[in-house]
Amino acid sequence: xxxxxxxLDNGLNIVAESNPDVHSVALGFFVRTGARDEASELNGVSHxxxxxxxxxxxxFTADDVNRIFDEVGAEYNASTSEEVTLFxxxxxxxxxxxxxxxxxxxxxxxxxxxxxDMEKKVILEEISMYQDQPMHVAYEAGMLKHFSGHPLGTxxxxxxxxVGALTAEQMRQYHADHYQAGNITLAIAGNFDFDQIVDLAKxxxxxxxxxxxxxxxxEAKPQGGISIVTQESRNQQNIVQMxxxxxxQDELRFAAEILSVIVGDDGGSRIYWDLxxxxxxxxxxxxxxxxxxxxxxxxxxxxxPETTEENLARIQAIYETVNKEGxxxxxxEQAKNKVASRVVLRSERPMGRLSSLxxxxxxxxxxxSVADDLVILxxxxxxxxxxxxxxxxxxxxxxxxxxxxxxxxID
Amino acid sequence: xxxxxxxxxxxxxxxxxxxxxxxxxxSAAFSFLVPAGSIxxxxxxxxSAAMLADWITRGAGARDSRExxxxxxxxxxxxxxxxxxxxITFTAASVADRVTDGLEIFADVILxxxxxxxxxxxxxxxxxQSLIAAEDDPQRRAMVELRKRSFSAPWGLSSDGSLxxxxxISAADIRGHHERCFHPNGAILGVAGNVDAKAVIEAxxxxxxDWEQKDGTVVEPGDRGPKRTFIEHESAQTHIGVSYDSVSFxxxxxxxxxxxxxVLSGGMSARxxxxxxxxxxxxxxxYASQSSLKHEGRVLxxxxxxxxxxxxxxxxxxxxxxxxxxxxxxxxxQRCKARAKSSLVMQQESSRGxxxxxxxxxFFLKKTRTLEEVRQKIDxxxxxxxLEYVRRRPAQDFTVLTIGPExxxxxx
Numbered sequence: 001x002x003x004x005x006x007x008l009d010n011g012l013n014i015v016a017e018s019n020p021d022v023h024s025v026a027l028g029f030f031v032r033t034g035a036r037d038e039a040s041e042l043n044g045v046s047h048x049x050x051x052x053x054x055x056x057x058x059x060f061t062a063d064d065v066n067r068i069f070d071e072v073g074a075e076y077n078a079s080t081s082e083e084v085t086l087f088x089x090x091x092x093x094x095x096x097x098x099x100x101x102x103x104x105x106x107x108x109x110x111x112x113x114x115x116x117d118m119e120k121k122v123i124l125e126e127i128s129m130y131q132d133q134p135m136h137v138a139y140e141a142g143m144l145k146h147f148s149g150h151p152l153g154t155x156x157x158x159x160x161x162x163v164g165a166l167t168a169e170q171m172r173q174y175h176a177d178h179y180q181a182g183n184i185t186l187a188i189a190g191n192f193d194f195d196q197i198v199d200l201a202k203x204x205x206x207x208x209x210x211x212x213x214x215x216x217x218x219e220a221k222p223q224g225g226i227s228i229v230t231q232e233s234r235n236q237q238n239i240v241q242m243x244x245x246x247x248x249q250d251e252l253r254f255a256a257e258i259l260s261v262i263v264g265d266d267g268g269s270r271i272y273w274d275l276x277x278x279x280x281x282x283x284x285x286x287x288x289x290x291x292x293x294x295x296x297x298x299x300x301x302x303x304x305p306e307t308t309e310e311n312l313a314r315i316q317a318i319y320e321t322v323n324k325e326g327x328x329x330x331x332x333e334q335a336k337n338k339v340a341s342r343v344v345l346r347s348e349r350p351m352g353r354l355s356s357l358x359x360x361x362x363x364x365x366x367x368x369s370v371a372d373d374l375v376i377l378x379x380x381x382x383x384x385x386x387x388x389x390x391x392x393x394x395x396x397x398x399x400x401x402x403x404x405x406x407x408x409x410i411d
Numbered sequence: 412x413x414x415x416x417x418x419x420x421x422x423x424x425x426x427x428x429x430x431x432x433x434x435x436x437x438s439a440a441f442s443f444l445v446p447a448g449s450i451x452x453x454x455x456x457x458x459s460a461a462m463l464a465d466w467i468t469r470g471a472g473a474r475d476s477r478e479x480x481x482x483x484x485x486x487x488x489x490x491x492x493x494x495x496x497x498x499i500t501f502t503a504a505s506v507a508d509r510v511t512d513g514l515e516i517f518a519d520v521i522l523x524x525x526x527x528x529x530x531x532x533x534x535x536x537x538x539x540q541s542l543i544a545a546e547d548d549p550q551r552r553a554m555v556e557l558r559k560r561s562f563s564a565p566w567g568l569s570s571d572g573s574l575x576x577x578x579x580i581s582a583a584d585i586r587g588h589h590e591r592c593f594h595p596n597g598a599i600l601g602v603a604g605n606v607d608a609k610a611v612i613e614a615x616x617x618x619x620x621d622w623e624q625k626d627g628t629v630v631e632p633g634d635r636g637p638k639r640t641f642i643e644h645e646s647a648q649t650h651i652g653v654s655y656d657s658v659s660f661x662x663x664x665x666x667x668x669x670x671x672x673x674v675l676s677g678g679m680s681a682r683x684x685x686x687x688x689x690x691x692x693x694x695x696x697x698y699a700s701q702s703s704l705k706h707e708g709r710v711l712x713x714x715x716x717x718x719x720x721x722x723x724x725x726x727x728x729x730x731x732x733x734x735x736x737x738x739x740x741x742x743x744x745q746r747c748k749a750r751a752k753s754s755l756v757m758q759q760e761s762s763r764g765x766x767x768x769x770x771x772x773x774f775f776l777k778k779t780r781t782l783e784e785v786r787q788k789i790d791x792x793x794x795x796x797x798l799e800y801v802r803r804r805p806a807q808d809f810t811v812l813t814i815g816p817e818x819x820x821x822x823x
Contacts, residue, residue: 021435022435022760023413023756023757023759023760024757024760054679063680063685063689066678066679066680066684066685066689067680067742067746069678069679069680070677070678070679070680070681070749070750071745071746072749073749073750073753073754074753075753075754075757090757091753092752092753092756092757118690118691118692119692120692121692121693122688122692122694122695123695124717125648125692125693125694125695125715125716125717126695128647128648128717129550129647129648129695129696129715131647132548132549132550132646132648132650133548133550134547233644233645234547235543235544235546235547236540236543236544267480268480268481268484273477276537277469277476277533278533279532279533279534279535279536279537279539279540281540282537282540282541282543282544283544302540302544303540304540304543333485334481334484334485335484337484337485337486337487338484338485338487338489340487341489341505341506342489344437344438344487344506345438345489345504345505345763348436348437348438348760348761348762349760349761350760
């Protein structure tokens with residue numbers, strides 16, 4: 001594998017990892033914009049805009065976009081998070097030129113009024129669809145409460161009201177402000193020739209407006225609390241708890257990641273053995289999520305309503321023990337072995353490398369090979385985990401609950 | 412398509428092994444099918460196979476449940492086990508040189524599980540929780556209920572089990588299920604990745620060669636559920652499931668059937684997405700998929716939409732399904748072929764994907780099939796051959812199931 005990097009005059013970042021032994025190539029445009037970059041009256045615009053990209057450009061109609069992607073047999077899609085809007089595709093190398101032209105083209109869509117009106121209906125359906133998924137409702141309620149007053153407390157989808165009120169003109173302005181070349185990273189992994197990539201980028205992206213966007217990335221200082229959404233028709237209680245963790249730029253993030261595996265992975269973790277294995281809950285996990293300037297541990301729980309408080313107390317007891325005593329050498333070694341294998345398996349396909357390649361550049365302007373990742377992982381010590389726990393103890397600063405319960409007592 | 416190196420070996424006890432050497436990869440994976448899926452649950456015991464798939468890894472051979480997990484984690488073997496309608500499937504993936512360790516451990520799990528009494532109650536509680544939680548997800552529930560009404564019993568029954576049957580299932584039932592259904596005759600192991608076929612055959616022989624044959628259980632197809640169902644549910648959207656007859660996996664028409672569904676739903680330029688979502692904005696999620704078993708096949712469709720637009724969504728969806736016989740454009744077929752070719756080539760990057768295909772192809776066809784053979788079959792499709800199929804087996808006689816606040820009218 002070989003790393004390549006180039007920056008166009010307008011500031012577009014290009015990072016690439018070539019591997020002649022694979023059969024495909026994956027490319028993705030990582031636009032550093034998402035829900036956290038939206039003014040409150042624009043809530044939902046980043047995600048809506050991601051949909052509008054597929055509605056076409058001056059050169060390609062909406063039908064053309066879907067048709068051409070299918071004609072080249074692309075595995076393609078887009079996603080929007082709190083911080084990044086990503087447009088990506090994986091293809092056979094012979095289709096790189098036309099896929100590149102199309103994928104780069106849709107980042108600057110025409111945003112026609114009739115397309116905007118039609119797609120708004122689809123977005124409103126998507127919002128309704130997620131309302132039927134209780135864990136998603138809990139996640140949204142948790143983020144809103146935990147990051148209240150901070151940009152990260154902005155819903156990705158927006159609400160029926162905020163999206164309903166958005167205008168095409170507002171979207172055009174948001175696009176002009178955020179889709180500037182210096183704010184975009186093109187990541188490519190797999191079987192390609194880098195000279196060809198640079199030529200394609202010059203041909204199709206050179207005219208993009210230059211400029212970058214500064215986003216405030218002060219660390220969130222959550223006040224915490226409880227948010228209860230009572231839905232009596234549900235059978236289960238769905239809970240998301242959040243507490244601060246290291247940010248994406250913090251060296252402690254590696255320790256936080258492995259700690260979350262030891263304590264709350266979906267199998268073989270402390271939470272697993274204490275709650276899932278005995279059948280006390282349907283689902284319980286701890287995950288670590290890093291953001292620009294902030295970070296969060298999230299506890300996920302689904303169980304019978306009447307056992308919720310008891311189960312949350314069990315999880316809290318695990319956290320208190322870990323905060324006080326740390327974890328064991330045996331647990332650390334086991335988690336390292338498990339994670340190392342995941343890294344290798346995921347990296348085997350170009351699509352599996354794309355996310356880590358792009359994110360490392362977007363967040364830290366760095367390249368990390370699979371070998372680099374494994375060296376860092378192998379080097380983690382109990383001392384690193386102790387430092388992480390001292391700075392960011394596990395806990396339940398904020399709790400969001402969705403289900404039949406009308407209230408929740410948490411110690 | 413790159414030349415593939417596929418080896419087959421049947422052991423004396425009937426166990427079938429298929430190995431694909433993929434020297435370009437770092438990893439290896441296996442997919443182990445044991446003919447012990449939910450169709451063997453027996454009347455009133457739906458959920459036995461699912462519970463067995465959980466219980467079976469809670470201690471085996473010389474290791475208890477925790478030791479088993481620790482060993483697999485330390486070897487870096489990512490694994491899963493689940494019950495489908497026909498088989499309980501064990502999958503594992505790791506860096507290539509660990510695959511024989513994985514086979515050794517899974518020989519314990521498959522042949523020498525503890526099935527400790529003390530672990531039974533937790534398994535049952537876990538199964539109950541996940542069935543209760545599934546009722547909270549109307550989209551998932553729509554498809555579970557649709558399957559019940561689309562396939563002959565017991566194939567249509569949910570392999571997760573049912574809340575009605577769960578209290579009737581005892582530890583002895585599950586042990587009986589294991590005793591009855593876990594045998595090498597009918598079991599299929601697919602291994603793919605950076606491995607040496609000879610070494611794999613040897614290792615499998617060592618660990619599974621003594622596994623004793625038993626008589627298999629024959630299950631006869633029974634009835635399907637009702638054609639029209641409305642389940643009242645307080646939800647933001649109405650969830651619509653539609654199904655109709657198609658062909659089984661071994662059927663000579665399988666590829667024509669696959670292409671017909673691909674024209675409907677094979678990509679974002681396909682008809683359902685274009686007509687229901689892009690042109691009318693009726694929903695976010697709409698799709699159709701070919702679901703073929705050994706003896707029968709159905710096309711299963713889903714659309715989720717807000718309640719006031721649900722009737723229009725159902726009408727437009729049914730209309731699109733029926734319209735397929737009116738004609739298919741050459742360009743639509745070309746897109747199906749391009750997507751298939753790309754996905755076949757990309758399979759060569761995935762030991763997990765290949766090991767699964769090796770095992771399931773053998774299960775359905777009793778032979779191996781190279782990616783090149785599949786490509787040729789897809790290449791041979793023409794608009795006329797697909798239309799001929801669609802006209803012979805039109806989308807009709809729909810099974811329709813809806814979940815939401817109000818019942819819809821089926822205008823077929």
